[in-house]
Amino acid sequence: MKGIVWAALVAAAWANAQPPSAGGLNIDADSFRCITSMTHVRHFYVDNLEGDLQGTIAAANAKNGAVYPPGSVVQLVPGEAMVKLDKGASPATHDWEYFELDVSKDGTRIRRHGFADVVNRFGGNCFACHVAARPEWDSICETDHGCAPIPVTRAMSGALQRTDPRCGNTSVSPEDAEALRQLDELTKTPARAVK
Numbered sequence: 736m737k738g739i740v741w742a743a744l745v746a747a748a749w750a751n752a753q754p755p756s757a758g759g760l761n762i763d764a765d766s767f768r769c770i771t772s773m774t775h776v777r778h779f780y781v782d783n784l785e786g787d788l789q790g791t792i793a794a795a796n797a798k799n800g801a802v803y804p805p806g807s808v809v810q811l812v813p814g815e816a817m818v819k820l821d822k823g824a825s826p827a828t829h830d831w832e833y834f835e836l837d838v839s840k841d842g843t844r845i846r847r848h849g850f851a852d853v854v855n856r857f858g859g860n861c862f863a864c865h866v867a868a869r870p871e872w873d874s875i876c877e878t879d880h881g882c883a884p885i886p887v888t889r890a891m892s893g894a895l896q897r898t899d900p901r902c903g904n905t906s907v908s909p910e911d912a913e914a915l916r917q918l919d920e921l922t923k924t925p926a927r928a929v930k
């Protein structure tokens with residue numbers, strides 16, 4: 736039994752030590768930054784690591800959905816990101832790589848990354864939720880693309896964005912403090928995949 740646990744730990748450590756599978760892209764902790772310095776689309780943020788920000792913004796704003804161009808970074812909260820790799824890099828996940836990030840005033844650390852097997856800090860599998868988006872939405876959930884809803888409100892995701900420690904904001908509004916308190920309550924609810 737001990738051997739199995741040890742082997743699992745070693746395997747996990749090894750998996751985490753692998754550089755993100757770029758599919759042509761060079762993704763590392765520096766690929767991510769203060770979320771509010773990215774481009775705001777509705778209630779989330781986008782970026783593009785290959786210089787095609789306009790293509791990413793166009794996909795995010797496409798009325799009937801679109802395939803995001805390679806290099807696209809999409810984030811709702813500072814600690815989770817989806818990055819679009821080159822076409823064919825990961826057909827099972829429609830070429831999205833999922834990232835779980837640790838952010839602090841010192842910057843970003845990639846905690847986990849990968850494809851169909853990445854689990855967020857609340858035990859939820861990114862891909863399992865996001866794959867439910869209807870095909871035209873390219874795994875992007877928002878509220879009406881076919882994914883099961885999450886209990887994270889706009890006030891909560893907005894508060895997380897505005898208090899991203901990488902952005903250097905020193906004050907927290909009373910509204911954001913209240914939203915963060917409610918989010919904290921939610922995450923204490925046992926066995927609840929939050930965000």
Ligand code: HEC
Nearest residue numbers: 809810811815816834855859860861864875876877885928
């Ligand atoms: C329990 C299901 C669930 C899990 C687990 C989950 N997500 Fe999501 N995610 C959603 C839903 C639903 C939304 C849309 C929320 C909204 O707009 O109110 C969302 C939004 C997002 C967005 C903004 C774009 C979009 O799809 O609307 C990104 C980026 C994202 N999630 C990445 C991740 C990553 C990375 C992980 C894993 C580390 C993850 N998510 C885990 C359900 C989930």
